[in-house]
Amino acid sequence: xxxxxxxxxxxxxxxxxxxxxxxxxxxxxxxxxxxxxxxxxxxxxxxxxxxxxxxxxxxxxxxxxxxxxxxxxxxxxxxxxxxxxxxxxxxxxxxxxxxxxxxxxxxxxxxxxxxxxxxxxxxxxxxxxxxxxxxxxxxxxxxxxxxxxxxxxxxxxxxxxxxxxxxxxxxxxxxxxxxxxxxxxxxxxxxxxxxxxxxxxxxxxxxxxxxxxxxxxxxxxxxxxxxxxxxxxxxxxxxxxxxxxxxxxxxxxxxxxxxxxxxxxxxxxxxxxxxxxxxxxxxxxxxxxxxxxxxxxxxxxxxxxxxxxxxxxxxxxxxxxxxxxxxxxxxxxxxxxxxxxxxxxxxxxxxxxxxxxxxxxxxxxxxxxxxxxxxxxxxxxxxxxxxxxxxxxxxxxxxxxxxxxxxxxxxxxxxxxxxxxxxxxxxxxxxxxxxxxxxxxxxxxxxxxxxxxxxxxxxxxxxxxxxxxxxxxxxxxxxxxxxxxxxxxxxxxxxxxxxxxxxx
Amino acid sequence: xxxxxxxxxxxxxxxxxxxxxxxxxxxxxxxxxxxxxxxxxxxxxxxxxxxxxxxxxxxxxxxxxxxxxxxxxxxxxxxxxxxxxxxxxxxxxxxxxxxxxxxxxxxxxxxxxxxxxxxxxxxxxxxxxxxxxxxxxxxxxxxxxxxxxxxxxxxxxxxxxxxxxxxxxxxxxxxxxxxxxxxxxxxxxxxxxxxxxxxxxxxxxxxxxxxxxxxxxxxxxxxxxxxxxxxxxxxxxxxxxxxxxxxxxxxxxxxxxxxxxxxxxxxxxxxxxxxxxxxxxxxxxxxxxxxxxxxxxxxxxxxxxxxxxxxxxxxxx
Numbered sequence: 001x002x003x004x005x006x007x008x009x010x011x012x013x014x015x016x017x018x019x020x021x022x023x024x025x026x027x028x029x030x031x032x033x034x035x036x037x038x039x040x041x042x043x044x045x046x047x048x049x050x051x052x053x054x055x056x057x058x059x060x061x062x063x064x065x066x067x068x069x070x071x072x073x074x075x076x077x078x079x080x081x082x083x084x085x086x087x088x089x090x091x092x093x094x095x096x097x098x099x100x101x102x103x104x105x106x107x108x109x110x111x112x113x114x115x116x117x118x119x120x121x122x123x124x125x126x127x128x129x130x131x132x133x134x135x136x137x138x139x140x141x142x143x144x145x146x147x148x149x150x151x152x153x154x155x156x157x158x159x160x161x162x163x164x165x166x167x168x169x170x171x172x173x174x175x176x177x178x179x180x181x182x183x184x185x186x187x188x189x190x191x192x193x194x195x196x197x198x199x200x201x202x203x204x205x206x207x208x209x210x211x212x213x214x215x216x217x218x219x220x221x222x223x224x225x226x227x228x229x230x231x232x233x234x235x236x237x238x239x240x241x242x243x244x245x246x247x248x249x250x251x252x253x254x255x256x257x258x259x260x261x262x263x264x265x266x267x268x269x270x271x272x273x274x275x276x277x278x279x280x281x282x283x284x285x286x287x288x289x290x291x292x293x294x295x296x297x298x299x300x301x302x303x304x305x306x307x308x309x310x311x312x313x314x315x316x317x318x319x320x321x322x323x324x325x326x327x328x329x330x331x332x333x334x335x336x337x338x339x340x341x342x343x344x345x346x347x348x349x350x351x352x353x354x355x356x357x358x359x360x361x362x363x364x365x366x367x368x369x370x371x372x373x374x375x376x377x378x379x380x381x382x383x384x385x386x387x388x389x390x391x392x393x394x395x396x397x398x399x400x401x402x403x404x405x406x407x408x409x410x411x412x413x414x415x416x417x418x419x420x421x422x423x424x425x426x427x428x429x430x431x432x433x434x435x436x437x438x439x440x441x442x443x444x445x446x447x448x449x450x451x452x453x454x455x456x457x458x459x460x461x462x463x464x465x466x467x468x469x470x471x472x473x474x475x476x477x478x479x480x481x482x483x484x485x486x487x488x489x490x491x492x493x494x495x496x497x498x499x500x501x502x503x504x
Numbered sequence: 505x506x507x508x509x510x511x512x513x514x515x516x517x518x519x520x521x522x523x524x525x526x527x528x529x530x531x532x533x534x535x536x537x538x539x540x541x542x543x544x545x546x547x548x549x550x551x552x553x554x555x556x557x558x559x560x561x562x563x564x565x566x567x568x569x570x571x572x573x574x575x576x577x578x579x580x581x582x583x584x585x586x587x588x589x590x591x592x593x594x595x596x597x598x599x600x601x602x603x604x605x606x607x608x609x610x611x612x613x614x615x616x617x618x619x620x621x622x623x624x625x626x627x628x629x630x631x632x633x634x635x636x637x638x639x640x641x642x643x644x645x646x647x648x649x650x651x652x653x654x655x656x657x658x659x660x661x662x663x664x665x666x667x668x669x670x671x672x673x674x675x676x677x678x679x680x681x682x683x684x685x686x687x688x689x690x691x692x693x694x695x696x697x698x699x700x701x702x703x704x705x706x707x708x709x710x711x712x713x714x715x716x717x718x719x720x721x722x723x724x725x726x727x728x729x730x731x732x733x734x735x736x737x738x739x740x741x742x743x744x745x746x747x748x749x750x751x752x753x754x755x756x757x758x759x760x761x762x763x764x765x766x767x768x769x770x771x772x773x774x775x776x777x778x779x780x781x782x783x784x785x786x787x788x789x790x791x792x793x794x795x796x797x798x799x800x801x802x803x804x805x806x807x808x809x810x811x812x813x814x815x816x817x818x819x820x821x
Contacts, residue, residue, distance in 0.1 A: 036784045040777060044795075047773040047802070054766040054810070061761055089761050192759070201756070253666060276671040276754045287756040432756040440758065444745040451738040487731075 034107030042101040053088035124167035131481030141475040153501035177453020184446030194436030211239030234282040236264035290428035301332040302415030320356040341368035370396040460484035510602035511662030517595035524588035529644035531581030603662035615654030621686020673750035680743035687736035692800025698725035767806035774799035
């Protein structure tokens with residue numbers, strides 16, 4: 001090892017490698033876990049373990065895709081599911097890797113913080129014996145008093161004078177930044193954990209003219225954290241007054257607007273919810289995440305009684321908003337009625353196929369197949385409102401579909417009627433509360449700030465020694481040398497500049 | 505309103521930039537060819553210079569010493585690269601005016617900007633004398649291929665943004681992503697060159713080869729790759745965080761393991777791994793370079809494979 005190498009090693013604040021002596025196995029295990037090599041290995045394992053999460057559908061992102069995948073791969077699918085490949089980021093093995101990594105990180109961070117705190121208080125190290133062997137060095141003769149000049153030239157450095165020797169050091173912020181970065185990573189994990197434990201996410205579909213309130217029961221789908229308490233939900237309600245979407249002529253969406261009226265704490269105010277523009281009420285945020293059409297349908301049964309009179313949300317099937325609709329009329333007498341079909345906002349008919357050519361409502365049509373019989377709602381098995389069980393029902397007219405335009409009425413065979421009154425739109429809103437968000441943001445700021453410091457601040461040391469003149473009046477010899485662990489070329493220039501200032 | 509004529513002008517200029525880059529590549533290749541011929545007759549000296557008399561003595565690594573006379577082909581290549589760069593800037597600017605928004609609203613525009621960052625970083629490195637300009641042939645080749653692929657496979661006419669992208673965050677998040685991606689891809693190219701050069705060095709040491717190489721020394725390539733990654737990594741980190749803040753505003757959560765987020769995370773972890781590897785005994789050199797290459801591959805997957813083949817929230821355009 002050369003002097004430079006030795007100095008460079010000493011310049012780092014990395015803990016010394018463990019001695020190979022016989023150690024307590026626990027201590028040895030701890031040292032192995034907190035060593036850089038292990039951390040590096042865990043880091044690569046973390047990247048590798050994330051790969052299936054980047055290619056396979058994930059339940060927490062899109063559960064529907066996962067069930068489709070399982071249907072398409074009946075052989076290998078269940079095995080993959082067993083290996084938690086559809087829940088990668090909450091899987092045992094992924095959690096094990098990142099937890100070990102963070103333990104290793106903390107184990108590395110603590111001693112380094114202690115060392116750094118000590119280094120911050122310590123005085124710059126003594127002048128090495130042979131300065132000429134450092135990566136940059138210089139020597140000259142002078143009759144001037146060099147050391148005070150050196151002090152001036154080294155403004156911003158930590159300088160220590162020991163007799164006729166001067167030691168200076170700069171760039172402590174590098175390690176401070178490094179520690180801040182890693183500490184912030186731990187804080188980020190804590191913030192994420194708080195969100196995962198105490199957060200809440202609810203999704204609800206609302207048709208124009210209707211609303212919802214922020215209670216667990218009003219959501220279609222909820223995703224509460226493990227330690228979530230229903231009492232922490234902010235009490236507020238939202239009414240959807242109007243939803244508008246605009247499109248280019250090619251059918252690409254341009255804007256989505258939801259005009260709502262929210263009520264909280266006795267106040268009621270209007271708000272325009274858009275993509276990228278959520279509504280924030282008392283720490284809970286309401287986002288616009290989807291939209292579609294809900295044809296208003298009025299159904300009369302054989303006796304002429306109105307048994308259904310409401311908008312029926314249809315689910316969009318493609319980007320042109322060909323939407324699938326299901327209408328269930330359990331109150332119809334003598335037999336229950338059910339309808340299944342499609343809603344098309346800009347209808348085009350090709351043979352027997354009905355489709356939509358544009359997502360905006362231009363010439364809407366509701367095409368339905370009707371059924372009469374038992375909807376099966378009392379069978380005990382839960383049913384989706386978007387699917388129709390026709391096992392115990394008989395189709396009208398042999399299943400021939402009936403196309404309706406707004407205002408048109410279909411006289412049902414066997415009595416009763418169905419009227420397509422007009423078209424409403426619906427929007428889906430997602431309400432989230434994440435109490436860990438603030439901490440995560442703070443940690444992110446720490447991460448970036450720490451990174452910048454640790455990558456761009458350069459730690460360097462510089463020494464000056466004045467060898468007294470052999471005889472009074474003769475010039476003294478000055479030796480200077482320096483060492484930087486990063487960017488040696490830039491340090492060489494900086495060193496030359498400092499030497500120049502000391503000399504003239 | 506998008507302006508069709510202006511959009512076509514921007515596309516035409518991008519094509520012109522690609523042609524000029526290709527010419528620059530040929531000029532650099534010409535320089536390499538003549539150099540190679542000259543090197544076979546000149547033995548490479550061990551370089552250890554002492555700076556001008558009176559100044560401090562500085563031991564410089566061998567590679568900063570250039571022995572050859574400046575070649576005309578090389579200088580011409582650099583001029584061409586600069587001209588191409590200028591046309592490229594104009595093309596991106598015009599595209600922005602044509603679409604009346606930031607010029608990075610879809611994959612085609614994004615790719616053009618990424619390539620521009622790569623070329624800018626190379627020119628900057630040459631200007632700061634961090635690399636020889638001769639490296640240009642290895643930079644221009646991927647740039648030309650990349651832009652060619654982007655223009656033929658990902659072409660999109662200038663038009664408005666999809667609503668999800670309509671936010672001031674597109675300026676911040678995507679600009680940072682472009683800056684980091686361009687730099688990362690450049691570092692990936694340099695890391696590959698490093699792998700070639702270090703294998704060459706090993707073969708030379710084992711006397712398995714005697715032919716000269718046109719590649720800069722392994723130390724230079726390693727240092728350039730590192731400094732570019734060290735520059736880009738905080739920007740990439742910032743881009744992910746800005747994306748998370750945007751995601752929080754747009755989708756109601758700052759992180760959701762959407763495929764794009766997952767691959768950005770993998771890329772981030774791999775570059776973090778590279779920075780650690782380079783400082784860890786037993787990982788320096790070739791192993792670290794392989795990590796840099798793997799990270800660049802993850803970045804390509806993150807942008808292209810995820811956008812084209814995986815359905816997620818980022819599947820735009």
